[in-house]
Amino acid sequence: MVNIRALDPSASPLDYYAYELCRLREAAGLxxxxxxxxxxxxxxxxxxIENTKRVPTRDFSERLDAALGTDGHFSRLVGLVLRSxxxxxxxxxxxxxxxxxxxxxFQCQLVHGLLQTEAYARAVFGVESPDALDASVAxxxxxxxxxxxxxxxxxxxxxxxAVLLREIGGKKVMRDQLAHLLSxxxxxxxxxxxxxxxxxxxxxxxxxxxxLRFEDDPDIHYSESxxxxxxxxxxxxxxxxxxxxxxxxxxxxxxxxxxxxxARVMEERYGKQxxxxxxxxx
Numbered sequence: 575m576v577n578i579r580a581l582d583p584s585a586s587p588l589d590y591y592a593y594e595l596c597r598l599r600e601a602a603g604l605x606x607x608x609x610x611x612x613x614x615x616x617x618x619x620x621x622x623i624e625n626t627k628r629v630p631t632r633d634f635s636e637r638l639d640a641a642l643g644t645d646g647h648f649s650r651l652v653g654l655v656l657r658s659x660x661x662x663x664x665x666x667x668x669x670x671x672x673x674x675x676x677x678x679x680f681q682c683q684l685v686h687g688l689l690q691t692e693a694y695a696r697a698v699f700g701v702e703s704p705d706a707l708d709a710s711v712a713x714x715x716x717x718x719x720x721x722x723x724x725x726x727x728x729x730x731x732x733x734x735x736a737v738l739l740r741e742i743g744g745k746k747v748m749r750d751q752l753a754h755l756l757s758x759x760x761x762x763x764x765x766x767x768x769x770x771x772x773x774x775x776x777x778x779x780x781x782x783x784x785x786l787r788f789e790d791d792p793d794i795h796y797s798e799s800x801x802x803x804x805x806x807x808x809x810x811x812x813x814x815x816x817x818x819x820x821x822x823x824x825x826x827x828x829x830x831x832x833x834x835x836x837a838r839v840m841e842e843r844y845g846k847q848x849x850x851x852x853x854x855x856x
Contacts, residue, residue: 581624587654588626594651596624598642613637629659629709632716652716659706659713663803667796670805672720674727676787680769680778680822682734684742685751688718689731689758689766694751697743721764729764732822733832734778735771738839749844752836759833767826768835776825777818785812785819 583593599609599620606624607617615634622628630638635648642648660668671677671688679686684698692715699710720726741748758764769776786794792807795815806812827835 586626587651587658588629591630591648591651591655592624592626594647595620595630595638598644598647599624602642609641612641629712630655631712632656656709656713656716659709660717661801663801664798667803667805668717670786670794670796671717671784673788674786675789676728676730677784678730678732678787678819679782679784680732680734680819681737681782682778683737683740683782685733685737685755686731687714688721688729689755690714690718691747691751691754693747694742697747726763730767730823731765732767732769732778732819732826734769735835738768738836739843741844745844749840752840752844755836756833756840759829765829766832766836767823767829768832769822769826770835773825777821783815783819785815 581589581593581596583590599606602609604612605617606620610617610620613634614637619628623630623634630648630652632649632652635652638644638648639646657665657668677688684690685694687695690698692711695714696707696711699707699714703710721729738752742751755766758766769778781797783795783797786796788794792809793812793816794805794807795811796803796805798804826832
């Protein structure tokens with residue numbers, strides 16, 4: 575059992591969440607197992623979150639608010655907690671991304687984070703961050719909420735064809751990921767294009783990058799390496815990268831042709847998966 579006096583709510587958003595959970599649970603006269611029964615989870619999970627050993631999810635927080643009558647307190651707080659789980663060098667970008675009205679991105683290695691399925695994200699993070707896997711995946715999924723808000727940003731994504739062919743997490747994970755991309759094509763504010771190998775050399779060969787546009791603030795160019803990110807509003811960089819991105823869009827397949835290619839790769843490369851007895855199933 576956690577001792578609320580041992581918690582320092584000023585240490586981090588997660589510590590503050592744990593402190594508030596412990597404080598308000600005790601104020602309601604509930605023990606951890608009793609609260610767990612109410613919100614359909616184990617008392618040990620409540621304990622791990624109160625001890626900052628587990629990161630809460632948004633669903634957990636919403637059920638907590640309903641059980642304790644806290645008027646959205648934990649639902650609001652969990653956003654800060656999940657954002658704090660992002661790499662420190664990425665947090666500033668995530669805040670800017672959440673405020674952008676137009677996001678245009680070129681991705682040469684992976685599906686963009688805003689469009690990743692949970693299984694795909696889990697496979698990506700599992701390579702180098704297995705100890706913080708659940709927290710990393712939860713933070714990425716929560717970041718995608720920007721796409722379902724009342725007024726979402728325009729999102730234009732150009733994917734190198736290699737992204738479709740690089741098998742992340744296995745055939746089923748890739749099939750589901752490509753199916754997810756296809757499921758988004760009817761959204762009027764979201765477009766996906768594929769830059770085919772036949773385009774040859776192109777203006778994105780230096781690597782993935784993203785452009786953020788805002789209503790009242792200067793545009794931002796963002797790029798990253800393995801363990802750092804770089805944002806700039808330098809007008810010359812913005813001009814050069816804007817032209818470069820326009821060229822990528824012009825050289826890429828149209829959104830309709832891109833969807834056909836994604837569907838073909840999904841069926842031909844990831845469509846038939848063997849069962850344990852060796853038989854192929856669709």
